Every structure is written in structure tokens, then in C-alpha cells.
Amino acid sequence: MKQLVILSGKGGTGKTTVAAALAHLASQELLIVLADADVDAANLELVLDPTKREKHDFTGGKLAMVDPVALDTGAELVLVDGPPGIGCPVISASAGADLALHVAEPTISGAHDLECIMGTTDHFGVPSLVAVNKADLNPARSDEIAAFCAERGVELVGRIPYDAVVTEAMVHGRPVTDYTDGSVTEALKEMWIRIRERLFLDGKGSAVGAQR
Numbered sequence: 168m169k170q171l172v173i174l175s176g177k178g179g180t181g182k183t184t185v186a187a188a189l190a191h192l193a194s195q196e197l198l199i200v201l202a203d204a205d206v207d208a209a210n211l212e213l214v215l216d217p218t219k220r221e222k223h224d225f226t227g228g229k230l231a232m233v234d235p236v237a238l239d240t241g242a243e244l245v246l247v248d249g250p251p252g253i254g255c256p257v258i259s260a261s262a263g264a265d266l267a268l269h270v271a272e273p274t275i276s277g278a279h280d281l282e283c284i285m286g287t288t289d290h291f292g293v294p295s296l297v298a299v300n301k302a303d304l305n306p307a308r309s310d311e312i313a314a315f316c317a318e319r320g321v322e323l324v325g326r327i328p329y330d331a332v333v334t335e336a337m338v339h340g341r342p343v344t345d346y347t348d349g350s351v352t353e354a355l356k357e358m359w360i361r362i363r364e365r366l367f368l369d370g371k372g373s374a375v376g377a378q379r
């Protein structure tokens with residue numbers, strides 16, 4: 168079982184959008200458990216209509232609550248839609264994760280926010296991947312984030328364009344990848360392939376699920 172946590176240094180960058188899309192794509196190949204760890208504003212179930220197995224109150228600490236649930240279901244992948252910021256809830260949501268996907272925005276503080284959150288995940292030994300969301304809104308800032316990733320030796324797994332269809336899909340309660348075949352979905356599909364490679368073919372775990 169692998170665990171991927173989706174994070175961002177600040178709120179509203181697209182974590183839930185990406186989590187819902189990856190859940191949709193991953194669930195076509197793997198048995199997954201999806202956990203909403205945004206303790207202040209959990210909203211993943213508005214985007215997806217999952218089977219709710221368990222609901223836990225948030226507790227800080229080293230052990231992630233999702234693990235017993237995932238073990239129980241025999242899940243191959245646990246996807247955690249993390250909380251925004253760099254505080255305690257982020258540390259808790261990242262506990263035990265195999266990989267963190269940072270969703271960054273091409274804003275003036277995008278690279279700085281990314282550096283902050285990666286400081287946290289690096290500290291806890293969780294390897295990072297980065298995706299730039301709404302990348303075409305500011306190509307220069309997106310390139311800045313790409314340069315930061317190259318400098319740090321962190322893989323940039325995708326640049327997701329801005330498209331109003333993302334919000335439209337959210338309003339309809341569907342993952343964007345299930346709602347449309349446009350450029351956003353293309354970018355997310357390519358991203359999932361890269362993430363899957365890192366999760367399952369990195370020499371750390373079995374590739375059985377990923378190759379089905």
C-alpha cells in the first residue's frame with residue numbers, strides 16, 4: 168500500500184481538484200482509499216460521491232488515521248487531500264506518506280510558498296513531486312517554479328492549464344477528468360502516469376497494482 172498526500176503552501180491552489188481527478192484516474196486501475204485531511208474545511212465529498220467508510224475526528228500525532236481503514240479494505244493506494252498551509256495539520260496529514268504532491272500556483276509567492284511547504288515534507292523525509300496549476304495564467308512564474316524544482320532536484324510532474332470547466336465540473340460534483348476530455352484532463356492524465364511511476368516503480372514497492 169502506498170500513500171500520496173496532496174499539499175500546498177497556501178489555500179485554494181487546486182489540491183481538491185487534483186485529488187478528485189487522481190482518485191478518478193487511479194481508481195480505474197487500483198483499489199484506492201481517499202481521505203480528506205482538510206480539517207478546517209473538508210469538501211472532497213462535494214466533488215466526489217465516495218463510499219464513506221469511516222469518519223474520524225482530527226487528532227495530531229505521528230500516526231495517520233487512514234492507515235487502519237486502508238489496511239482493512241486492502242487498498243493499494245491511499246490518496247490524502249491535505250490541508251493548506253505548513254502547520255500541524257499538514258504534518259499530521261503527511262505522517263507515513265510515501266510521496267507528497269505539491270500543487271503550486273504561478274503567483275508572485277508561488278515559489279516561496281512551495282519552498283516553505285517542501286521544508287516541512289523534507290524535514291519529515293517525505294519525497295516531493297510538484298504540479299503547477301493554472302500554469303498558463305503566468306508562464307514566467309510557472310518557469311520560475313520549474314527552475315526552483317530543477318535546482319532542488321524535484322520532479323515537476325505537470326503544468327495544468329486554467330480552464331473554467333474545472334469549476335463547472337466541481338459544481339456538477341464530478342472530477343474534471345470524468346467531466347471533460349480537454350487540455351486540463353490531458354495534463355492530469357499525464358501527471359497520473361508520472362506519479363504512478365514514482366509510487367510503484369521506484370524500486371521501493373511492488374508494481375503489481377500499477378501494471379494491471
Ligand SMILES: Nc1ncnc2c1ncn2[C@@H]1O[C@H](COP(=O)(O)OP(=O)(O)OP(=O)(O)O)[C@@H](O)[C@H]1O
Nearest residue numbers: 178179180181182183184251301328329330333334
Ligand atoms: N486549473 C484550473 N482552472 C480553473 N479553475 C481552477 C483550476 N484548478 C482549480 N480551480 C478552481 O479554483 C478553486 C480552488 O480549487 P480547489 O478547491 O481544488 O483548491 P484547494 O487547494 O483544494 O483549496 P483549499 O485550500 O481551500 O482546500 C475552485 O473554484 C476550482 O474550481
Ligand SMILES: [Mg+2]
Nearest residue numbers: 182183205210
Ligand atoms: Mg481543498
